[in-house]
Amino acid sequence: MSIFKxxxxxxxxxxxxxxxxxxxxxxxxxxxxxxxxxTFNTPNNIQQLIGKPCYDCHSNNTKYPWYHKIQPVxxxxxxxxxxxxxxxxxxxxxxxxxxxxxxxxxxIISQIExxxxxxxxxxxxxxxxxxxxxxxxxxxxxxxxxxDSLQ
Amino acid sequence: xxKSIYAIAFAVLFLSACKNDQKQAESNDVxxxxxxxxNNMDADTQKSGLTTAIIDGYLVLKNALVNEDSKKAAEGGxxxxxxxxxxxxxxxxxxxxxxxxxIAESAKEHTEHIVKNPIEHQREHFEALSIDINDLIALVGxxxxxxxxxxxxxxxxxxxxxxxxTEEINNPYFGNKMLKCGSIQKQLN
Numbered sequence: 001m002s003i004f005k006x007x008x009x010x011x012x013x014x015x016x017x018x019x020x021x022x023x024x025x026x027x028x029x030x031x032x033x034x035x036x037x038x039t040f041n042t043p044n045n046i047q048q049l050i051g052k053p054c055y056d057c058h059s060n061n062t063k064y065p066w067y068h069k070i071q072p073v074x075x076x077x078x079x080x081x082x083x084x085x086x087x088x089x090x091x092x093x094x095x096x097x098x099x100x101x102x103x104x105x106x107x108i109i110s111q112i113e114x115x116x117x118x119x120x121x122x123x124x125x126x127x128x129x130x131x132x133x134x135x136x137x138x139x140x141x142x143x144x145x146x147x148d149s150l151q
Numbered sequence: 152x153x154k155s156i157y158a159i160a161f162a163v164l165f166l167s168a169c170k171n172d173q174k175q176a177e178s179n180d181v182x183x184x185x186x187x188x189x190n191n192m193d194a195d196t197q198k199s200g201l202t203t204a205i206i207d208g209y210l211v212l213k214n215a216l217v218n219e220d221s222k223k224a225a226e227g228g229x230x231x232x233x234x235x236x237x238x239x240x241x242x243x244x245x246x247x248x249x250x251x252x253x254i255a256e257s258a259k260e261h262t263e264h265i266v267k268n269p270i271e272h273q274r275e276h277f278e279a280l281s282i283d284i285n286d287l288i289a290l291v292g293x294x295x296x297x298x299x300x301x302x303x304x305x306x307x308x309x310x311x312x313x314x315x316x317t318e319e320i321n322n323p324y325f326g327n328k329m330l331k332c333g334s335i336q337k338q339l340n
Binding site: 097099100103106107110 | 253254256257260261275279283
């Protein structure tokens, strides 16, 4: 057997092997009372703008793509979501202290303005999650008003 | 020549002494006024050594940002994180406790970002961190003399505060780009 074949066989076995590694899914049908949209009674258009690009990694409910069950994609997504939720979880926004809510809102606004979020790798795959310039303006304006209203 | 140098030195000394006296007189005035009104407890910063280690870390961070030194800023951040975990919460009153937890949670989160990020991002979090530390001092107190400074151009022209141990303005938000931008809003202690 040539070296090439050996390497290929090894990779194939490894690929099949990792398919059996368990991962946890980030899914929930329940919209918590502490959800951002309930806490602040967000209008529909804002809910849409936040929902699509943010909630996959920053809430308790991810809308998974079809290939999410294939390793190592599952792992990557799992880690990504874990990190994302640690930083900001829209499902639990209402449980944050006012201080934290205000500082999170500030970070959300600056991340959107500086085009750091949603991640370009995410919008590359989820084309419909990309925020247009007018979306961004509408969203950051609304978020700024919200932030200023929290005292 | 020598004489004139002495003369100038004397004049400067004399003038600065006057200035200090005046300030002292002013602050005495304010103090006695507050005492008359009976609300000096709220208005004055309490003397407390509890926050010293946290503030020491904050000042290292602040001075590193003034000097555009991101690495040193991260060190200051680490000092702050250590100080927060060593903070003696048993010394707080019940009423202080809840507010302290909120402030500490927020401050630690900002500090963690400061520890692992480049300077622009450090400055963004330093802005919110300064508010947290300012509130912490209002809540618990400090034994240090500090100045609350304000730069109207920071935070996209919304303005932002920081705390300093010196009367001289050295701007941590702009560093050497606009080192002298800002003014003292308040003296603590």
